Amino acid sequence: MANMSYKCLTCGAELFWKADRNAFVCDYCEDSFTLDQLQEAGQTGEVDETKVQKAEELMEGEAAVSTDGTVGNNLVKYSCSHCGAEIITDRSTAATICVYCGNAVIMGEQIINDFAPDFVIPFSVEKKKVMEAFKEFSKKPLTPKSFDCEKVVDKMQGVYIPFWLYSGTCEGDVDAECYNEEKKRKGDYDIIKRDFYAVKRRGKVNFEFIPVDASSKTEDEAMDSIEPYDFKDFKPFNPAYLSGFLAERYDEDQEKCYPRAQERIENTTLDLIKDSCPYDSIHIERYDKDIKLSETKYAMMPAWLLYTTYKDKKYFFAMNGQTGKFVGSLPIDYGKLVVFSALGGILGAVIGFFIGG
């Protein structure tokens, strides 16, 4: 087995993970199988390290862009195990779809050893649904007429994004000056009475699975804004879930990504401490924190992504592949915008325009 894929137990064709059926489905005979059924039939999905296909380096000047639409510029090549075509892809791609034969190609060497994920959340939002959501989203009053949503939506890709998940404890120790305020009206005067308190608070927070995306290619802010993922759907990682999707392995290690988790943990701890202070005003004078990480897990989470360019500007749309939450921006027809501002609706229109559901 050069690349990895899962075969239909009825006809032997390639199987793909189908979100709407929550199963692996054969496009030819329509049969579907659970992971258990495949494993019982001997398709363990375990990666045989001795047999994984290694990426081949490109010759100088051989290719400037990937054939599979993955972004990045650190390119290597694989050959498709089904049709033999050469697939130029980014070095950190862990799964792709062969553009020539449409079959799933899973890069075994990108999901073993140091790159083996602990968990995966399988896609539960199907492509049809995300395409409809995007079409609905682009029916905005300010979208230029020439922005061809039907054409753009074809570029929508299901991508497994690598995440680090940090767990541990944070001890926070706070000195704060707080007050409660009382307002009274006396004759012609407002009288404000403030009672001041010197407050000390100490608390320990256990945190589990604080996620930080581990790919330099995804926009951190977009990933943050399609969170949260619901960790109840965590499955032990199995490469079978990747078939039919793109997948990125991490290219930023857990140390590099940690500061973003740290910031979230420190802010959350402080917020919880503040919540325990029943005062009208809280002014933090000192905040000491001590984070102890217990373990860091590596997981792949599903996202629908669409990058497009309109009149030389880049636009981005992302949807959480588990919950359907989305963010994005669309081109604006400035001619229409003028009409809108003349109508006085500009503020509401522009804000409503940039922030999706």
Ligand SMILES: [Zn+2]
């Ligand atoms: Zn079949």
Ligand SMILES: [Zn+2]
């Ligand atoms: Zn192929």
